[in-house]
Amino acid sequence: MLDWDVFFMQEALKLAKMAYEEDEVPVGALVVQDGKIIGKGYNQVEKLNDPTAHAEILAITAACNFLGSKYLDKCTLYVTLEPCMMCAGALREAQISKVVFAATDTSHKKSVSDLFEVKHGILADEASQLIKNFFKKKRL
Secondary structure, three states: OOOHHHHHHHHHHHHHHHHHHOOOOOOEEEEEEOOEEEEEEEOOHHHHOOOOOOHHHHHHHHHHHHHOOOOOOOEEEEEEEOOOHHHHHHHHHOOOOEEEEEEOOOOOOOOHHHOOEEEEOOOHHHHHHHHHHHHHHHOO
8 A cells, every 4th residue: 555645755855856966955845735746846045046945935835826825724745854944934824734744853943843733754764864965965
């Protein structure tokens, strides 16, 4: 039987790898409604010279454009790293109902779990390793 959380997280990891290849912090995100991907994004902060161009924000924008609505209340966000507070605020404004993330961001003082129904740990090792490899390369 197909585990949909793993399937969607694998798709988010593909996006994170695209970010990695473009020398961006490797985070990928997608928005799912009724088992269909309706929005995708990966970090493009450097490429777009925009500090708000996080994977989650870009995925939210794509999903809202797809639906023609600013509300994503029947949607789930899959993301490879726990959302930062900026992204959590955007998720709240978009009324995302559920967040599934792979790796926990230990630099957070508050957890996204305080704001949403959360499921985490799906493919966490792969997502964490990608982030570690990225910053290891940066710090050489």
